[in-house]
Amino acid sequence: MGEEKEKKGGCLKGCLATLGIIFLILIIGAVAVYLYRDKIISRGTKYIEVGIMNQLPQGIDKKEVEEVFAQAREAIKEGRVDDKKLKAVFQEYREAYQDRELSEKEAREIIKRFREAFEDSGE
Numbered sequence: 001m002g003e004e005k006e007k008k009g010g011c012l013k014g015c016l017a018t019l020g021i022i023f024l025i026l027i028i029g030a031v032a033v034y035l036y037r038d039k040i041i042s043r044g045t046k047y048i049e050v051g052i053m054n055q056l057p058q059g060i061d062k063k064e065v066e067e068v069f070a071q072a073r074e075a076i077k078e079g080r081v082d083d084k085k086l087k088a089v090f091q092e093y094r095e096a097y098q099d100r101e102l103s104e105k106e107a108r109e110i111i112k113r114f115r116e117a118f119e120d121s122g123e
Contacts, residue, residue, distance in 0.1 A: 030073035038076050044090050045072050047116065051093065052107060059104040060111075068111055075118035 023089060033040070049069040075081060093110055102110070
């Protein structure tokens, strides 16, 4: 009479559909990062450049800093970037220096490490 038919695969289909959507989003995100990698790196580079230029310690030549960042922009265009070194510089700058004044020694060290991220990247 009023027998209910069993639903076959109801939850399984929903779970698979959700996993498929999540997988698709991850693929799209990975492709976007790949396609916009240089823009992402450039934005991070500009962030550090502005931060250093805004708190430029005495003894650091403004033209020297501008030259380093101009070379970095050129290296980004040419694909000469050591991602691990650059990530370490970004992280160090963000954690240690962004909210306080840089000493001359600290500024020189950040600039040196930043330059190293664009030299001999092995790519």
